[in-house]
Amino acid sequence: MKQVITLNINGDCYELAVHPWRTLNEVLREDLKLTGTKLGCGTGDCGACTVLIDGKSVSSCLTLAVEAVDRRITTIEGMAPNSEELHPIQESFIEKGAIQCGYCTPGMIMSSAYLLKQNPQPTEKEIRAGLSGNLCRCTGYNKIVDAIKDAADKMNQH
Numbered sequence: 001m002k003q004v005i006t007l008n009i010n011g012d013c014y015e016l017a018v019h020p021w022r023t024l025n026e027v028l029r030e031d032l033k034l035t036g037t038k039l040g041c042g043t044g045d046c047g048a049c050t051v052l053i054d055g056k057s058v059s060s061c062l063t064l065a066v067e068a069v070d071r072r073i074t075t076i077e078g079m080a081p082n083s084e085e086l087h088p089i090q091e092s093f094i095e096k097g098a099i100q101c102g103y104c105t106p107g108m109i110m111s112s113a114y115l116l117k118q119n120p121q122p123t124e125k126e127i128r129a130g131l132s133g134n135l136c137r138c139t140g141y142n143k144i145v146d147a148i149k150d151a152a153d154k155m156n157q158h
């Protein structure tokens, strides 16, 4: 039986009826058309589906929508402060050429946001460890690491 739930996503409240077994990823993408959050493996291995819940990065493919009730969900659509500006991490990903295939990028950005919140000045090793749950199978991680270093510098100046 469906359950009526309210989800707080990027500061907006969405009321919807969902089966209790549906994942947050399915509800975001299929019901709410917030397709910036990707679905890769569906088993918690690739990080493409990463969102923030109460500021912490989680795999939305492993989280039930009903578990996210009464919590603060942030998706890639909610990263930019407004329609004119990007988040510094998004800017740095563009400037450093770190947006490679586009498929893994939203998850990488969400994990980066969590990493920089925990550790505003991470070393390269810490950045690589922070991104260890986000897989890129094509061009590698160097530009992504450069982008996160750059974003950290920008964010520390504010």
Ligand code: FES
Pocket (backbone or CB within 6 Å): 038, 039, 040, 041, 042, 043, 044, 045, 046, 047, 048, 049, 050, 059, 060, 061, 062
């Ligand atoms: S789709 Fe969730 S970790 Fe791969």
Ligand code: FES
Pocket (backbone or CB within 6 Å): 099, 100, 101, 102, 103, 104, 105, 135, 136, 137, 138, 139, 140
């Ligand atoms: S999987 Fe996205 S750039 Fe490699």
